[in-house]
Structures are given as structure tokens and as C-alpha cells.
Amino acid sequence: MGRGYKWGQKLAGHGFRLTAAREAILDVLSSTNEHVSAEDIYMTVHADNPRIGLTTIYRTLELLEQTGIICKFEFGHGRAKYELSEANSHKKHHHHLICKKCRKIIDYTEFAKAEREYIQKAETGLEKKYRFTIDDHLIHFYGICPECKTG
Amino acid sequence: MGRGYKWGQKLAGHGFRLTAAREAILDVLSSTNEHVSAEDIYMTVHADNPRIGLTTIYRTLELLEQTGIICKFEFGHGRAKYELSEANSHKKHHHHLICKKCRKIIDYTEFAKAEREYIQKAETGLEKKYRFTIDDHLIHFYGICPECKTG
DNA sequence: ATGATAATGGAAACCATTTTCACTATAGAG
DNA sequence: CTCTATAGTGAAAATGGTTTCCATTATCAT
Structure with a gap:
């Protein structure tokens, strides 16, 4: 029952796998209280694992939104911001x-x-x-x- | 004291002129209860006066927003929507x-x-x-x- | 192992919006 | 009334976040 266990369960429930990229993205979202953009996430994730591309960030964010794990906010001015949904954080x-x-x-x-x-x-x-x-x-x-x- | 009088006053108060393009745009906004996009407005205005370009629509919408005559809403999914502000409509x-x-x-x-x-x-x-x-x-x-x- | 399917990355495409730039209309000075 | 500074304009190009395409790789069930 490691760090990704909970997310693995959640994603499996929707027929998705918990891949390295997805875990990295969830890690970023779990370890901040800010509202982060796709690019913010890309920067952080990419620093650790340069093989993960921006496309995967966007795809994963959409997937996580669909499954209700994260919320997407469009505050205006171009870039969408994301945060863990209330059910999936201590917020x-x-x-x-x-x-x-x-x-x-x-x-x-x-x-x-x-x-x-x-x-x-x-x-x-x-x-x-x-x-x-x-x-x-x-x-x-x-x-x-x-x-x-x-x- | 014609149709554009009120808007003329409003704009003049901010140092702007009431041009044909601006009046046409305000007419569209005044005569709908929908939330219209820049393109919606362009279509309507352009049908009457093909000389008015999309650039002017965007520029005018920004100007009208700055002066508080209209409100801009970003409901997500790409295109911003506009409506007359409460003070400038019967809403x-x-x-x-x-x-x-x-x-x-x-x-x-x-x-x-x-x-x-x-x-x-x-x-x-x-x-x-x-x-x-x-x-x-x-x-x-x-x-x-x-x-x-x-x- | 193997074949089917899910996931991925890079490049290209997309598309609403903004910027650039050369041109036109207008108000106000003289 | 004319001139001139400035506001306003349109077409085309640029921008920038996001999505799509496509060929490749990883993973699960058998």
C-alpha cells in the first residue's frame, strides 16, 4: 500500500491505469495549495522526468477532471487552473x-x-x-x- | 436626442466617440437577452455593414467593458460572452x-x-x-x- | 510469448484573441 | 473653412493555450 495506492484504486475504478506520468501529475497537485496551470505542472514534472511531455499533461488533466479527481477552473486570462477536488484532498x-x-x-x-x-x-x-x-x-x-x- | 444619444453621452464621458461600428455593436447587445460572443456580434453587425471587421468588434468590446457598459463572462469552452451591465439595461x-x-x-x-x-x-x-x-x-x-x- | 489495447511524445493543427501597420475619419485650433 | 493632431479602423500576421494526429511504446489478459 504505497503512495500511489489510493490513486491507483480511484483510476482503476474508471478503467484507467496509474502510470508514472499520472502519478507525477497527481503528486504535484497533492503537494500544493495553489491553483496550478497545465504549464506549471509541466515545469515541475518535466524537471524530474524530462520524458513526460506537455501533451500528456493535458490529456491526464482532462482524464482526472472527467473522473472527478480534480476540478478545472477558468478564471479568465487564458490559462485554466486545476486543483484536487474536495473529496480528494484535505481541503x-x-x-x-x-x-x-x-x-x-x-x-x-x-x-x-x-x-x-x-x-x-x-x-x-x-x-x-x-x-x-x-x-x-x-x-x-x-x-x-x-x-x-x-x- | 436620437437612439445613440445615451451611449454617446456615456462614451463621451470617457473620452471616446460613438462611431457607427460602436453603435451597431451596442444595438446588438441592447436587442438581445442572450449572452453573445464576439463572433455572434460580428455576424449580425457584418450582415448589415460588411465594412466592419472582427478586430473592431474585439476592440470595441474591450472598450465597453473598461467603461463598465458591458460585462464579460468566461463560462469556459473557449469563447467569452458579453452582456450589457445591469446599470445599462433593464435587467x-x-x-x-x-x-x-x-x-x-x-x-x-x-x-x-x-x-x-x-x-x-x-x-x-x-x-x-x-x-x-x-x-x-x-x-x-x-x-x-x-x-x-x-x- | 503474443496479440489487443491503453498510453505516450513530438509535431502540427486549431482557434479565439491580440498586435501590427498603414490608412481614414473627425474634432478642434487657427 | 482648412489644417493638423489624434482617434478609430480593417486586413493580415502573430500569439498562445490547448487539441489533434500519428507513429511508437508499455501493459494487461490469454
């Missing part, structure tokens, strides 16, 4: 606070109670009114961070 | 309900009270804790629309 349910100037992204977990109240009410109401089956939501706050205000 | 404050399959986007305005309560609490708390100046927020719900469920 709590969180949303994002984004600086419009430097594009810094802060995860916040506060206000869960008020959020739950609103989300639940809205979700139930929307499901009824529009007959959607809702399974996800996303909340962003935008503003200027203290560094950008003074800088 | 109420709304958020988005998105079908993951067909990518249909529904604006909803319900649950404003519960939303306000949550947003206000979160915004105030986040401003204090992270010292951000927050001026905007975005809420998306994701799910499957009734057509995609049965289809």
Missing part, C-alpha cells in the same frame, strides 16, 4: 477571492453556514422552477488585494 | 444557471433576499479578514437541463 469546501489587478487567488472557507442557507434555498428553487438537476455551484468575489492597493 | 441583478451538457445559460433573479444576506456577510467578512476591497461577485449553478435529461 474544506471553499470559494475564491480574486484580485483583479494581480490575479492572486485566495481560497476562503468562512461563512459556510450563511452560504449553505442561500445555496440550499436557491438550488431547490432553481431545480423546481427550471427543472434542472443541479450538482455544483461556484462563487467568486472580485476586488483589489491590499498589496495592489498600496503598491 | 435585474441576476446570476447564471448553466447546463453542463448543452451549455445553455439561464439568467435567474430569484432568491435576491437570501443572496443579499449571504453576499453582504461574506463580503464584509472577507474585506476585513483579507483586507481586499471587494466590488463584484459571481455565482454560477451547474447541472443538467430538462431537455438534456430526457434527450
Whole structure:
């Protein structure tokens, strides 16, 4: 029951193998709290194992997203960012606070109670009114961070 | 005080002119409730006035976004979508309900009270804790629309 | 071992958007 | 009214993140 055991199980459940490339990518995602881009991952992975190419990074990220192991965020400005999904990390349910100037992204977990109240009410109401089956939501706050205000 | 008067005033306030191209683009945005892409706008505008190029569409959209006349949304999947900002249309404050399959986007305005309560609490708390100046927020719900469920 | 299938890397393609550059329209000075 | 500085424009080229193609390699079931 080594380091990759858990991921191996997860992927096998979807009919995929845990290859060296996939494990390396999952390692990068597991060992950061940042929101990393495909290129970020490529840089790190490639430094250790130059045989792993950018194509594989993209392919793997899509696969991991499909299987629900990671989440993809498009914050705008071109590059998508990825992070382990809540079920697959020790992260709590969180949303994002984004600086419009430097594009810094802060995860916040506060206000869960008020959020739950609103989300639940809205979700139930929307499901009824529009007959959607809702399974996800996303909340962003935008503003200027203290560094950008003074800088 | 013709049709473009209001926009003329708005743009002049920022030191810009209301040109034929800009008016055509604003007309498209004013006369739809959809979230339109640069290409959508180009098609419509270009049909009437083939001299207006795609470059101008992009340039104008950026200008209109900077001046707060329109909002840009990146729902993912490549192309940005635009709509008149709340202050510049008859739209109420709304958020988005998105079908993951067909990518249909529904604006909803319900649950404003519960939303306000949550947003206000979160915004105030986040401003204090992270010292951000927050001026905007975005809420998306994701799910499957009734057509995609049965289809 | 072997044959079928999954996974891979590099190069090329893709495609929305941005940049470049030479040209045109316009407002404001004189 | 004319001139001139500047704003606005279009076509074509460039950009850059992501995807596709294709030939090759690794791995699983038999």
C-alpha cells in the first residue's frame, strides 16, 4: 500500500491505469495549495522526468477532471487552473477571492453556514422552477488585494 | 436626442466617440437577452455593414467593458460572452444557471433576499479578514437541463 | 510469448484573441 | 473653412493555450 495506492484504486475504478506520468501529475497537485496551470505542472514534472511531455499533461488533466479527481477552473486570462477536488484532498469546501489587478487567488472557507442557507434555498428553487438537476455551484468575489492597493 | 444619444453621452464621458461600428455593436447587445460572443456580434453587425471587421468588434468590446457598459463572462469552452451591465439595461441583478451538457445559460433573479444576506456577510467578512476591497461577485449553478435529461 | 489495447511524445493543427501597420475619419485650433 | 493632431479602423500576421494526429511504446489478459 504505497503512495500511489489510493490513486491507483480511484483510476482503476474508471478503467484507467496509474502510470508514472499520472502519478507525477497527481503528486504535484497533492503537494500544493495553489491553483496550478497545465504549464506549471509541466515545469515541475518535466524537471524530474524530462520524458513526460506537455501533451500528456493535458490529456491526464482532462482524464482526472472527467473522473472527478480534480476540478478545472477558468478564471479568465487564458490559462485554466486545476486543483484536487474536495473529496480528494484535505481541503474544506471553499470559494475564491480574486484580485483583479494581480490575479492572486485566495481560497476562503468562512461563512459556510450563511452560504449553505442561500445555496440550499436557491438550488431547490432553481431545480423546481427550471427543472434542472443541479450538482455544483461556484462563487467568486472580485476586488483589489491590499498589496495592489498600496503598491 | 436620437437612439445613440445615451451611449454617446456615456462614451463621451470617457473620452471616446460613438462611431457607427460602436453603435451597431451596442444595438446588438441592447436587442438581445442572450449572452453573445464576439463572433455572434460580428455576424449580425457584418450582415448589415460588411465594412466592419472582427478586430473592431474585439476592440470595441474591450472598450465597453473598461467603461463598465458591458460585462464579460468566461463560462469556459473557449469563447467569452458579453452582456450589457445591469446599470445599462433593464435587467435585474441576476446570476447564471448553466447546463453542463448543452451549455445553455439561464439568467435567474430569484432568491435576491437570501443572496443579499449571504453576499453582504461574506463580503464584509472577507474585506476585513483579507483586507481586499471587494466590488463584484459571481455565482454560477451547474447541472443538467430538462431537455438534456430526457434527450 | 503474443496479440489487443491503453498510453505516450513530438509535431502540427486549431482557434479565439491580440498586435501590427498603414490608412481614414473627425474634432478642434487657427 | 482648412489644417493638423489624434482617434478609430480593417486586413493580415502573430500569439498562445490547448487539441489533434500519428507513429511508437508499455501493459494487461490469454
